[in-house]
Amino acid sequence: MIEENRNSSDSSAFTHTNTTSAILITAYSVAFAGGGIGSITMSFVLVKMNTLSVTTTAIINLVIVHSLLLFTVPFRLHYYVKEKWVFKMTFCKVVSAMVHVHMYLTFLFYVITLVIRWLIFFQWKDKVEFYRKLHAIAASAAVWVVVMVFVVPVLCFEYGRSGSYNETICFKFHRELQQGSVKALNYAIIIAVACITCILLGLQIFILIKVSRRLSTSLWSHQEFWAQVKNLIFICVIIICFLPYHLFRAYYIQHMSDFDQLESYNEVFLSLTALSCLDLLFFVLSGSRLFKQKVVMLLSRLSCC
Numbered sequence: 129m130i131e132e133n134r135n136s137s138d139s140s141a142f143t144h145t146n147t148t149s150a151i152l153i154t155a156y157s158v159a160f161a162g163g164g165i166g167s168i169t170m171s172f173v174l175v176k177m178n179t180l181s182v183t184t185t186a187i188i189n190l191v192i193v194h195s196l197l198l199f200t201v202p203f204r205l206h207y208y209v210k211e212k213w214v215f216k217m218t219f220c221k222v223v224s225a226m227v228h229v230h231m232y233l234t235f236l237f238y239v240i241t242l243v244i245r246w247l248i249f250f251q252w253k254d255k256v257e258f259y260r261k262l263h264a265i266a267a268s269a270a271v272w273v274v275v276m277v278f279v280v281p282v283l284c285f286e287y288g289r290s291g292s293y294n295e296t297i298c299f300k301f302h303r304e305l306q307q308g309s310v311k312a313l314n315y316a317i318i319i320a321v322a323c324i325t326c327i328l329l330g331l332q333i334f335i336l337i338k339v340s341r342r343l344s345t346s347l348w349s350h351q352e353f354w355a356q357v358k359n360l361i362f363i364c365v366i367i368i369c370f371l372p373y374h375l376f377r378a379y380y381i382q383h384m385s386d387f388d389q390l391e392s393y394n395e396v397f398l399s400l401t402a403l404s405c406l407d408l409l410f411f412v413l414s415g416s417r418l419f420k421q422k423v424v425m426l427l428s429r430l431s432c433c
Contacts, residue, residue: 143300144208148392152208155399160201163405167191167198170408183244185264186237187408189271193237194405197230201402204299213298220298222280229279231401233271235321235370238362242328245359249335299395305381314381318374325371328363336360361410369404373397 144152170191177184200223207213213220305311336356376397384390 143388144211144392144395145389148389148396149208149211151396152399153205155396156201156204156208156402159399159402159405160198160205162409163194163198163402166406166409166412167194169412173412179261180264182264183241185268186241186244189268190234190237191408193230193233194408197226197402198405200226207298212296214296217295217298224299225280227398227401229275231370231373231404233275234404234407235366236271238366239324239328242332242359242362245355246331246335249356300391305384311381314377318378321370321374325363325366328366332356332359332363358411361407365404365407369400369402373401 170187174184174188174191177187179185203215203219203223305314339353339356376394380390380394384394
């Protein structure tokens with residue numbers, strides 16, 4: 129009975145501290161600004177790229193999924209500033225679910241991009257392309273149909289059904305984690321993400337060592353090295369933005385009833401996943417000739433010191 133009353137009170141008040149709210153507002157503001165600039169810039173870059181390439185198709189889908197998340201960010205910011213949800217609870221579920229949909233679709237497109245780049249690097253494939261533009265559109269549509277038909281409805285209609293929630297409080301659906309099946313699914317996802325991340329990092333380190341040995345004299349000025357740096361950007365985003373959330377979530381699931389602020393900490397780690405929207409901006413910069421020249425100049429100065 130005490131636990132029930134506690135859950136009820138938790139869901140009827142805005143529980144984030146001023147510090148937590150400031151962190152959330154900052155994280156989502158940076159993601160919105162940097163992600164918007166990155167998506168717009170990458171859109172212009174994509175015009176010049178081969179549209180039949182599977183990698184290009186993955187990047188196009190990455191721009192789309194980032195744009196969908198960025199559309200929901202202003203509503204999150206409004207909630208954190210006003211400390212009250214003024215929209216429908218159904219829309220709250222959509223905005224809440226979009227962060228998770230964005231995270232896992234981004235992770236999927238990262239893996240696809242990295243695997244294709246590695247196939248080309250190891251010369252198992254000269255190039256990985258669709259035969260026609262229609263095939264690229266069909267492949268992209270298939271992914272989005274699966275998400276829209278199977279994932280989004282489940283998140284929107286099943287998410288937040290355990291008990292009643294205050295209409296003015298959003299992003300507080302922690303009671304769903306008390307279900308055994310939901311816990312098991314979360315643990316499976318955590319283990320999968322952690323294992324895949326370790327494999328990706330190990331392979332990329334192996335490739336970078338191989339490239340550095342082959343191009344030891346002209347490493348920083350060689351295009352192949354910068355291609356691997358772009359791959360490393362994706363893996364760094366996974367490690368910095370996605371992995372901390374999943375590792376903390378394993379602890380959160382076990383101890384979420386221990387103290388109230390644990391849910392706020394979970395929200396902070398979740399906000400880190402939105403910063404993955406900055407990836408396209410870094411991706412464009414890493415391909416910039418001016419950026420490469422500045423990096424080479426900086427490294428030469430550091431080596432002199």
